[in-house]
Amino acid sequence: MPYKREDSPYWWIFVKQADGKRVRRSSGTADFAAAKAIEQQARADAWKEKEWGVNPPRSFNEVMLPYLRHASQHQRSYETTAHRVKALRAYFTGSVMNDIGAKEIRAYTASRIEAGVSPATVNRELAALSAAINWCNTELEWGLPNAVKGRTLKEPEGRVRWLTRAEVESLCRTARKQRNGALLDDFIRVAVNTGCRKEEMLGLEWRRVDMENKLIYLDGIHTKAGKRRSIPLNEGALDALKGRMAYRAEACPASPWVFARSSGERVACIRKGFEVACERAGIKDFVIHDLRHTCAAHLISAGVALAEVRDLLGHSTIMMTERYAHLAPARVRDAVGVLDGLREKPSSRSVHADVPVYQGKVALKLVTP
Structure with missing residues (x-):
């Protein structure tokens, strides 16, 4: 049954997961009836996962938040990752990660390109999404599909800008x-x-x-x-x-x-x-x-x-x-210069103008009297 906490405006629910772990979390709503429905659905999903092996639906926040908590403790580039996730959150919040396929990834890519973002930036954002999915599959054993694989954009040659x-x-x-x-x-x-x-x-x-x-x-x-x-x-x-x-x-x-x-x-x-x-x-x-x-x-x-x-x-x-x-x-010029030393001199091409050479050996020309 949903219950209230003094430090939250929302109803909280209690769910026993498929692995037996008891979890208390916010329902995200201040409506009691909605919170009760959410709790019942979560319990049903946990039962299906335990008895039938069905993967329960996972929202974007359920996938990304635990991954970011892990990244904040183990990644030196956490701030960069968190920045990339902002665009993902704006697009995928409310989505069920189990249902995200190639169509959704292509749509996200197209929306970012239309917004003027470079292919390299889009690829880094998709890499963050892929890393989050892989982490949840490895650490939490969720078995989510990863539609990002093989769908990155071609990037131009790396930028080189320097000063004299x-x-x-x-x-x-x-x-x-x-x-x-x-x-x-x-x-x-x-x-x-x-x-x-x-x-x-x-x-x-x-x-x-x-x-x-x-x-x-x-x-x-x-x-x-x-x-x-x-x-x-x-x-x-x-x-x-x-x-x-x-x-x-x-x-x-x-x-x-x-x-x-x-x-x-x-x-x-x-x-x-x-x-x-x-x-x-x-x-x-x-x-x-x-x-x-x-x-x-x-x-x-x-x-x-x-x-x-x-x-x-x-x-x-x-x-x-x-x-x-x-x-x-200069490195390439020196390499090509080696070929000059491999050229044969004109005098060594053949023994005589009308004497053929086969496989490096001189063939004697028979002359009939």
Whole structure:
């Protein structure tokens, strides 16, 4: 029988699930008759699941909420996942996940494309839905169909946007003239000279900066791939870090963060100031992550091997690094040049103009008197 709780405006119901577990949950309605009907339906579904093996209907919220609770504790990219789920919730709330098939997935895809969303974004949103369904099937043994499989959109080639050295210097000069400009200038220089991701830099603590050995240490919890890596520091990065060190000594000596405010707190976001600096410097279509592309582009253009760039940037596979391969045409030119050394000299083509050659051997031509 539905009952009331002081901390909720809705009627609560009691259901014994197929596995014997007793569950109390909100009915989502303040109408007693509706709550009673919901409770009876939930009990009937539990009985069918236990006796007949029938999968009970699962709503979008029933699938997504437990998955997000799990993700909040185990995913470093939880905020990104939660952002992607917003579009899914707006479309699928009220839907029965057991009934979602190819038609519904195609309709969602079409609605997002019509809204001006890129195929890559749609694929990431569908990946979040697929992950939630798979998690419920594995952890809760719900046996839900996953209509997302095989229905992702074709994406264009990965974006590569980078700055020349002159453009980097122009951006840094412009950034320094702004409010908190020294911090933004140092941030840009560290990014371009190390290839670190934004989160890796904003979360960087002084205890993981080794000025003597010129290294930054990143543990698995700090990297996207979840693997430790050490990043060597060149003179450009060291100068920027020394600037941050001088600021810390003057403004917030107790702060553990490399990029800190005057209060000692960690800088949480630098996007707005970066966008203003790009606009004033006349640099268009450029985001913070493109500083990482700039580092890779400069290294590849200078002849650094793709494998070494992969290790520096922390790519999990060489495929991610290969997007920069076109910036090193000298590698391909040298490879093609090898063919020049394989060409036969004119004098070695045949022994005589009218003497045929078969399988590398000279055939003697018989001459009748």
